Amino acid sequence: MLKALKNMLVMIELEMRRLWHDRTEIYSRAIQPILWMTIYGPVMGSARAIPTGGVPYTDFITPGVMIQTTTFVSILYGLTMVWERDSGILKKLLVTPAPRYSVVVGRSMASGVRAIFQALIILPIAFAIGVRFVPNPTYFLLALIVIFFASGGFAATSILIASFMKTRERFMGIGQAITMPLFFASNALYPLQMMPSILREFSAYNPLSYVVDAVRGLLITGNLSSLLIDLVAIAIFNITMFTLASVSLRRIIE
Amino acid sequence: MDLAVQINDLVKVYDGKVRALDGVNLTVETGKSFALLGPNGAGKTTLMRILTTQIKPTSGEAHVFGLNVVHEGSKVRELISYIPQEMSVWTDISGYENLLVYAKIFDIPHHEREKLIHEALENMGLIGVKDDLVRTYSGGMIRRLEIACAMLIKPRIMFLDEPTIGLDPAARKAVWERLNVFKKDYEVTIFFNTHYMDEADLYADEIAIISQGKIVARGTSEGLKHSLGGELITFTVEKIPINAENLGEIRKLHFVKDISIEDTSISILVHNAEDSLPYIMDVLRNERMPVSKVSISKPTLDDVFLKYAGMRFEEKGRISDVVHTRRMIRRG
Ligand SMILES: Nc1ncnc2c1ncn2[C@@H]1O[C@H](COP(=O)(O)OP(=O)(O)OP(=O)(O)O)[C@@H](O)[C@H]1O
Ligand SMILES: [Mg+2]
Numbered sequence: 001m002l003k004a005l006k007n008m009l010v011m012i013e014l015e016m017r018r019l020w021h022d023r024t025e026i027y028s029r030a031i032q033p034i035l036w037m038t039i040y041g042p043v044m045g046s047a048r049a050i051p052t053g054g055v056p057y058t059d060f061i062t063p064g065v066m067i068q069t070t071t072f073v074s075i076l077y078g079l080t081m082v083w084e085r086d087s088g089i090l091k092k093l094l095v096t097p098a099p100r101y102s103v104v105v106g107r108s109m110a111s112g113v114r115a116i117f118q119a120l121i122i123l124p125i126a127f128a129i130g131v132r133f134v135p136n137p138t139y140f141l142l143a144l145i146v147i148f149f150a151s152g153g154f155a156a157t158s159i160l161i162a163s164f165m166k167t168r169e170r171f172m173g174i175g176q177a178i179t180m181p182l183f184f185a186s187n188a189l190y191p192l193q194m195m196p197s198i199l200r201e202f203s204a205y206n207p208l209s210y211v212v213d214a215v216r217g218l219l220i221t222g223n224l225s226s227l228l229i230d231l232v233a234i235a236i237f238n239i240t241m242f243t244l245a246s247v248s249l250r251r252i253i254e
Numbered sequence: 255m256d257l258a259v260q261i262n263d264l265v266k267v268y269d270g271k272v273r274a275l276d277g278v279n280l281t282v283e284t285g286k287s288f289a290l291l292g293p294n295g296a297g298k299t300t301l302m303r304i305l306t307t308q309i310k311p312t313s314g315e316a317h318v319f320g321l322n323v324v325h326e327g328s329k330v331r332e333l334i335s336y337i338p339q340e341m342s343v344w345t346d347i348s349g350y351e352n353l354l355v356y357a358k359i360f361d362i363p364h365h366e367r368e369k370l371i372h373e374a375l376e377n378m379g380l381i382g383v384k385d386d387l388v389r390t391y392s393g394g395m396i397r398r399l400e401i402a403c404a405m406l407i408k409p410r411i412m413f414l415d416e417p418t419i420g421l422d423p424a425a426r427k428a429v430w431e432r433l434n435v436f437k438k439d440y441e442v443t444i445f446f447n448t449h450y451m452d453e454a455d456l457y458a459d460e461i462a463i464i465s466q467g468k469i470v471a472r473g474t475s476e477g478l479k480h481s482l483g484g485e486l487i488t489f490t491v492e493k494i495p496i497n498a499e500n501l502g503e504i505r506k507l508h509f510v511k512d513i514s515i516e517d518t519s520i521s522i523l524v525h526n527a528e529d530s531l532p533y534i535m536d537v538l539r540n541e542r543m544p545v546s547k548v549s550i551s552k553p554t555l556d557d558v559f560l561k562y563a564g565m566r567f568e569e570k571g572r573i574s575d576v577v578h579t580r581r582m583i584r585r586g
Contacts, residue, residue, distance in 0.1 A: 010358040017347045021387060088338030095306045095336040096359050097328060254309055
């Protein structure tokens, strides 16, 4: 158990080192959410069609568009397990004394490192364009932790999906195909009350909604009334996905 | 005798149809360098992946140092190092960082880490490039880095899947020289897959030939070749016609197995050509048969393969070579 934990930390360290050597990706991935915030946000906001509970519309969507990006990053990250199978990295990792689940969980959580740095690029830009945050460092830290853990869950989800894929073709496409439905069927761009009831039902099972809700509460509105529910939902999501991904690893190896 | 590897009736069927291993029986002694030689698709990688506890056999058993690879997998993994056929290092960090990450995964104590990493880099001749990104390494350097990773934990046995695939002869030689030093210094057993016959020939104490999931022959390189009957010495003589009676004296030599005559040449089958040649020359001189030309023909491993597997694999080997080289190049 201790060994497994240490292993996960090594995976996280590895990811920091990779990020250190090549940071271009997190910069280029920041472009999309910035477009949402600078163009879509003000345009939709000026229409005043969406009830945001008093906060400016751009502020309202900032957590959502940021989390869309971090989720996409971690989903792509999980899919790289397929590539690591093609190269020998995964094979070699599986022949180390580390327990198998620690490889899965470690790799998943390592995607959280990327997600956090992604968020740390986007947030100052949001601040610069006028988004007002709750001035509370504890909330800020908590929001980053939420993003970190949730990314692990999303990466595990994509490992699970990757285990059904035979090749690494259509990599990006699959990443988008998972992220976009989650994004649009969530509370990222509009409050749940605005959705048709079917979509609202779906959204109750959409992990992204809980992440967005938690982070929005912590960063923008300061309203933490549903934070506990959000955290429990994210925890359940993570544990389920870690378990399923660990089990499905066998399929990736063979 | 302490056996490093013991395999009994091992069968592996993929997806219920591809019979990759078809009843393999094999033992490898501790401290030896052992080559599993076979063409593309023979089942070498499959066997190695079972021995390294990555996949389960369909039936049969395998033990590594007496540990069952299916039931005692985690104990087996403590003793072994493994280098897969494909590239297995991260290309977007430096060589040193790769070793550092693996040292941590292997739980090498903090105070030994730096020393061991330095030693491994030194052994593999990578000190000068340790801080460069692996992306900038040549194929040979990447392979050496992988071997450095494998050396870190001082394993009891190293499993190397085609360790010199895609390397030019000089790079191959360098890799093996270092492997052999390591093997001697730490008494590690080396189990390697290859489809290069000369690699098995030069660097293996023992060879097993695998073809279509079956072990078709095994022994030392010499032993396998001799099992084909022996070596042939052919003399071209100036005196014609050759009189069979003159050869009576040669026939009397105990090491001569057979003689055949054709026009001006005499072919003599012996166990060992170099050892036998001087004696035969003496006899020919005494019999006043001046020799104008001598040639020796020895069986190659290819001949061995042809005999036991009923096919040659030179051509196939080349094609797979190209494929593998591409795979190595397509890194990152
Ligand atoms: N994961 C897999 N799923 C299905 N079939 C497989 C799998 N891996 C290997 N095979 C098949 O099993 C047979 C043996 O393959 P294996 O990779 O063990 O051969 P090899 O001797 O290592 O060949 P190579 O020289 O190409 O590395 C081949 O027919 C191959 O197509
Ligand atoms: Mg192979």
